[in-house]
Amino acid sequence: MATSWPSSRRSAGVDRVIDVRLLTAPFNPGAFVGPFTHAHPGLGGVCTFVGEVRSGGGVEALELRHYEPLTLPGMETLAERSVARFGLMGIMILHRTGLLHPGEPIVCVSAAARHRRGAIDAVDFAMDHLKSDSWFWKREKTAAGWCWIEPRTQDHDDLARWGHFRIGAD
Amino acid sequence: MATLLFLGRLEDIAGAPELTVPGGTIEQVLAALDPALAVELLGERVRMALNGRILAERGGIVIADGDELAFLPPVSGG
Numbered sequence: 001m002a003t004s005w006p007s008s009r010r011s012a013g014v015d016r017v018i019d020v021r022l023l024t025a026p027f028n029p030g031a032f033v034g035p036f037t038h039a040h041p042g043l044g045g046v047c048t049f050v051g052e053v054r055s056g057g058g059v060e061a062l063e064l065r066h067y068e069p070l071t072l073p074g075m076e077t078l079a080e081r082s083v084a085r086f087g088l089m090g091i092m093i094l095h096r097t098g099l100l101h102p103g104e105p106i107v108c109v110s111a112a113a114r115h116r117r118g119a120i121d122a123v124d125f126a127m128d129h130l131k132s133d134s135w136f137w138k139r140e141k142t143a144a145g146w147c148w149i150e151p152r153t154q155d156h157d158d159l160a161r162w163g164h165f166r167i168g169a170d
Numbered sequence: 171m172a173t174l175l176f177l178g179r180l181e182d183i184a185g186a187p188e189l190t191v192p193g194g195t196i197e198q199v200l201a202a203l204d205p206a207l208a209v210e211l212l213g214e215r216v217r218m219a220l221n222g223r224i225l226a227e228r229g230g231i232v233i234a235d236g237d238e239l240a241f242l243p244p245v246s247g248g
Binding site: 065132134139154 | 178222223242246
């Protein structure tokens, strides 16, 4: 099982669960999604997205770096905003740091709601902000060596879909 | 002494993830570094965090012994 910083907690509302973790080792998303789902009796739907390190393009490895004092608090703010904005019963955000290889899960977002639309939209919202407005820096290793990944225009277009909410890392 | 942290590509430019330097104003701290590195650290899109808090303004900030000043380039995205 992957080690993690214990940031899981129940928020003020009795029925809402916010579970946000940075994981430093490979993880099995299903092992987290099952308990998260069971924590929400009476839900109408759960939407889960799992992102993995893409194969191909000559990428041999990916390294994710973060800045401890900002990264986890930023993810927690994003989780709380997602719950409030989409009326969720709960949200789980898991994100890897460290060295990853193609095929390994890098991120898992799961949202539980009374109705499907909120759960689906919340996952889309959280993913756009995790990708381009959270404190992570990535570098790829190819045959040519390590290279830092720069921001893309597409990331800002993705964020613009959601109006003015920002964590502040973009 | 204070610690400077370099995130993302700034680590490559600095040649290390962190440096230990004497305290002072941000201007004094940067003036003591390799000019090529200082120019990058002053880039318009580089944010600074002092002891884990983002600095809204750089002017007038003094780095004391034991402080940690982090330089944060734009995040990587997709």
